Amino acid sequence: MVMFSDKEEFKSEFKAQLENQLGKTIDSASEFDTYRALGSLIQEKINKNWLKTNQEYKKHKTKQVYYFSMEFLMGRLLGNNLLNLHVLALVEEGLADLGLSLSELENKESDAGLGNGGLGRLAACFLDSLASLELAGHGCGLRYRYGMFDQHIIDGKQVEFPDYWLSKGFIWEVRRPEDSIEVRFGGHVSSNRDKDGKLHFKYENYQPVQAVPYDVPVVGYHNDTVNTLRLWSAEPTVEDTMTKAEREGEFGHFLAHKRSLESISDFLYPDDSTEEGKSLRLKQEYFLVSAGVQSVVRSFERLGLPWSCFPDKVALHINDTHPALVIPELMRILMDEKGMGWEEAWDVTQASVSYTNHTTLSEALESWPVGLVRSLLPRIFMIINEINERFCQALWKTYPGEFDRIADLAIVADGQVKMAHLSIVGSHSINGVAKLHTDILKEREMKRFYNTFPERFNNKTNGITHRRWLMHANRPLSSAITEAIGDRWMTEPKELIQLLKYKDDLAFLDRLHEIKQENKAAFAHWIKETQGITIDPSSIFDVQIKRLHGYKRQLLNALHIMHLYNELKSDPTFDIVPRTFIFGAKAAPSYHFAKKVIQLINRIASVVNNDPDVRDYIKVVFLPNYSVSMAEKMIPASNVSEQISMATKEASGTGNMKLMMNGALTVGTMDGANVEIHDLVGHDNIYIFGLSSEEVWDYYRNGSYSSRAVYDNDERVRHTLDQLIHYSPFSKGERDFQEIYDALLTYNDEYFVLKDFASYLFTQRKVSQDYQRKRQWNLKSLVNISQSGVFSSDRTIQEYAREIWDIQRVQTLK
Numbered sequence: 060m061v062m063f064s065d066k067e068e069f070k071s072e073f074k075a076q077l078e079n080q081l082g083k084t085i086d087s088a089s090e091f092d093t094y095r096a097l098g099s100l101i102q103e104k105i106n107k108n109w110l111k112t113n114q115e116y117k118k119h120k121t122k123q124v125y126y127f128s129m130e131f132l133m134g135r136l137l138g139n140n141l142l143n144l145h146v147l148a149l150v151e152e153g154l155a156d157l158g159l160s161l162s163e164l165e166n167k168e169s170d171a172g173l174g175n176g177g178l179g180r181l182a183a184c185f186l187d188s189l190a191s192l193e194l195a196g197h198g199c200g201l202r203y204r205y206g207m208f209d210q211h212i213i214d215g216k217q218v219e220f221p222d223y224w225l226s227k228g229f230i231w232e233v234r235r236p237e238d239s240i241e242v243r244f245g246g247h248v249s250s251n252r253d254k255d256g257k258l259h260f261k262y263e264n265y266q267p268v269q270a271v272p273y274d275v276p277v278v279g280y281h282n283d284t285v286n287t288l289r290l291w292s293a294e295p296t297v298e299d300t301m302t303k304a305e306r307e308g309e310f311g312h313f314l315a316h317k318r319s320l321e322s323i324s325d326f327l328y329p330d331d332s333t334e335e336g337k338s339l340r341l342k343q344e345y346f347l348v349s350a351g352v353q354s355v356v357r358s359f360e361r362l363g364l365p366w367s368c369f370p371d372k373v374a375l376h377i378n379d380t381h382p383a384l385v386i387p388e389l390m391r392i393l394m395d396e397k398g399m400g401w402e403e404a405w406d407v408t409q410a411s412v413s414y415t416n417h418t419t420l421s422e423a424l425e426s427w428p429v430g431l432v433r434s435l436l437p438r439i440f441m442i443i444n445e446i447n448e449r450f451c452q453a454l455w456k457t458y459p460g461e462f463d464r465i466a467d468l469a470i471v472a473d474g475q476v477k478m479a480h481l482s483i484v485g486s487h488s489i490n491g492v493a494k495l496h497t498d499i500l501k502e503r504e505m506k507r508f509y510n511t512f513p514e515r516f517n518n519k520t521n522g523i524t525h526r527r528w529l530m531h532a533n534r535p536l537s538s539a540i541t542e543a544i545g546d547r548w549m550t551e552p553k554e555l556i557q558l559l560k561y562k563d564d565l566a567f568l569d570r571l572h573e574i575k576q577e578n579k580a581a582f583a584h585w586i587k588e589t590q591g592i593t594i595d596p597s598s599i600f601d602v603q604i605k606r607l608h609g610y611k612r613q614l615l616n617a618l619h620i621m622h623l624y625n626e627l628k629s630d631p632t633f634d635i636v637p638r639t640f641i642f643g644a645k646a647a648p649s650y651h652f653a654k655k656v657i658q659l660i661n662r663i664a665s666v667v668n669n670d671p672d673v674r675d676y677i678k679v680v681f682l683p684n685y686s687v688s689m690a691e692k693m694i695p696a697s698n699v700s701e702q703i704s705m706a707t708k709e710a711s712g713t714g715n716m717k718l719m720m721n722g723a724l725t726v727g728t729m730d731g732a733n734v735e736i737h738d739l740v741g742h743d744n745i746y747i748f749g750l751s752s753e754e755v756w757d758y759y760r761n762g763s764y765s766s767r768a769v770y771d772n773d774e775r776v777r778h779t780l781d782q783l784i785h786y787s788p789f790s791k792g793e794r795d796f797q798e799i800y801d802a803l804l805t806y807n808d809e810y811f812v813l814k815d816f817a818s819y820l821f822t823q824r825k826v827s828q829d830y831q832r833k834r835q836w837n838l839k840s841l842v843n844i845s846q847s848g849v850f851s852s853d854r855t856i857q858e859y860a861r862e863i864w865d866i867q868r869v870q871t872l873k
């Protein structure tokens with residue numbers, strides 16, 4: 060589609076938009092006005108293809124994938140939409156003619172921060188790849204009024220503020236009240252048999268809630284595909300409101316009632332690793348699932364096909380277990396509303412649903428108390444029980460007398476509904492997110508399920524969209540790549556491998572270096588403007604950007620910086636390559652230990668950055684409120700990527716891929732997708748350290764790890780740890796970090812931080828030495844960029860499309 064025939068046409072349409080939509084001129088409009096006008100102008104253009112895409116899908120009865128996720132961490136959309144629509148340069152130049160800067164306008168958009176971290180951002184990358192590959196795949200999520208909390212650092216500590224991202228409106232969404240769906244909670248279910256002996260269920264006295272969809276277009280790259288991200292918002296139904304008002308006769312009651320229903324889509328739970336078991340969260344999950352599945356069933360019915368065709372036309376994917384109620388909800392609709400029998404409904408459900416597991420942390424495994432599920436979702440509970448009964452009976456046939464095994468696999472046990480078990484039993488495909496992670500699922504965490512259903516398990520190593528994370532975030536690098544190898548890599552990211560031709564080309568390696576330096580200078584400028592901190596672009600930019608969690612071991616990084624500080628203080632001739640340590644990390648508000656680590660990092664920053672003896676050599680910056688848009692500024696400027704989780708715990712990681720693609724070198728453990736990065740780039744182009752997964756398991760098995768022994772034997776460890784609690788620049792004589800000290804020593808260091816300390820130090824020294832050998836370093840960086848195409852989410856999505864969803868590219872759109 061040609062959007063604007065040239066720059067002049069864009070300029071006049073843009074000016075007209077400002078006048079007609081906002082009643083402003085270029086001179087009277089604020090920057091936000093111009094952002095809004097530009098956004099709506101682009102949205103109007105998108106609409107044509109949006110309609111056309113939907114019509115084509117309908118006409119060809121194309122199989123549709125619905126990606127159900129409690130999180131979509133979309134970030135900003137303006138820049139990416141312009142890129143995908145092929146008008147980025149034209150718009151940028153047009154705006155410049157009018158005295159406006161596109162990047163300034165982009166900064167006016169609030170991040171759509173509807174996710175916690177990896178899982179939510181993966182969902183967003185997947186949507187971009189689906190549309191870009193002309194695949195019919197849509198997102199199904201919640202329209203939280205408050206997204207991921209806004210993090211402030213006050214007195215060195217994390218303080219959470221609400222993220223009211225909708226305050227100035229979300230220009231990309233379209234409210235579609237005509238597609239609203241009723242979702243029901245509570246009440247009672249009664250059953251009766253008809254004259255043929257068939258059971259019928261009657262659901263009464265329930266609380267109805269209206270689910271109103273807000274659709275966001277998902278624009279494909281240089282094609283005409285526009286898919287949909289459908290976000291549901293909770294509202295009271297009109298009838299319910301009227302009867303309540305009538306009955307109670309008081310306005311206050313009505314308002315309270317309205318608020319309580321709306322609260323279902325009020326906020327994103329800010330915890331990405333511990334399952335809290337709160338009833339509002341269960342309401343959110345069922346609300347998403349019920350609205351989504353009902354609306355999918357509606358569209359399927361419009362095709363006029365028999366129900367047995369449902370799995371040929373629909374794939375329902377669940378992003379972790381949070382939307383696992385898709386399984387009983389589809390069963391409910393097929394049986395209670397469409398009159399299907401159990402077996403038939405079960406076959407359709409199982410053939411349609413597939414499930415991705417994103418973590419093996421036991422505290423993250425969702426389970427709901429039976430009493431809660433029964434009272435909140437009585438009919439769904441009956442169906443889950445029946446699924447469980449039938450599953451256990453089938454197990455009994457295969458494994459007669461094996462009570463232990465059956466109890467272990469049951470969906471309902473010990474008064475809990477186990478969502479992972481429900482997801483596995485109700486899906487035809489179960490995947491992990493990196494090779495190592497999938498092996499751990501098969502051989503350990505889900506071993507008994509794997510033995511029962513080996514054909515269902517498969518791996519889909521994660522990926523990231525190279526359009527947002529390279530083409531848009533790092534335009535200078537992107538141009539240099541295109542000058543060198545042409546532009547095929549943009550649609551075939553594996554073509555980045557062609558860059559290896561330049562491994563001996565000094566001029567090209569220098570060019571890479573210059574680009575990195577320019578990005579670092581721009582980032583340093585941004586830090587100065589926003590944080591008031593001066594950082595030196597000639598120092599190594601070392602970044603650790605991810606949620607704060609014990610297993611991710613930001614603490615290991617922090618202890619290393621304390622150690623460097625001590626070395627510099629005790630030996631002024633200590634040979635050190637200047638480094639800037641940059642952190643971005645949010646802690647779950649209830650995760651006390653993680654918050655302590657944030658406080659420690661901020662304490663280290665204030666000590667190090669203010670000490671004239673060391674501040675020219677090391678700097679520490681903790682950037683508050685890490686987000687997608689901040690990541691886009693940091694990643695292109697990074698030299699070193701910290702991926703230092705305790706082996707076995709990081710399912711995949713995706714930040715590791717973004718940083719690699721932008722030429723940063725990984726310091727990492729053999730965990731998650733680091734293993735695959737290592738296998739691709741080779742040992743010389745990555746800095747691997749620490750225990751392997753096998754070694755971690757060995758320690759678990761023989762219980763022989765003693766952090767106290769490490770402390771006793773390693774003077775560096777002892778000195779650094781003592782500084783946490785004894786008088787030191789870091790403790791300031793207070794007990795702020797006692798808990799960290801205790802976790803490491805009294806509680807035997809759950810994540811092997813001390814065990815890996817020596818190896819980490821050694822590796823970091825090597826990093827510093829290597830960084831000084833510019834040519835070799837640039838070569839390593841080149842190898843990383845060259846090999847990063849494998850980690851494009853286009854590759855990942857092609858695998859899902861072929862091996863799980865059975866969908867093909869929609870060529871008819873061309």
Ligand code: 26W
Pocket residue numbers: 175176177178179181330331332333334335379417418423424425492521709710711712713731
């Ligand atoms: C119920 C609380 C809760 C919420 C979210 C538990 C667990 C989660 C997610 C599964 C956590 C998560 O985001 N996992 C991350 O998923 C990424 C995408 O697959 C991986 O790259 C990360 O390694 C994994 O930690």
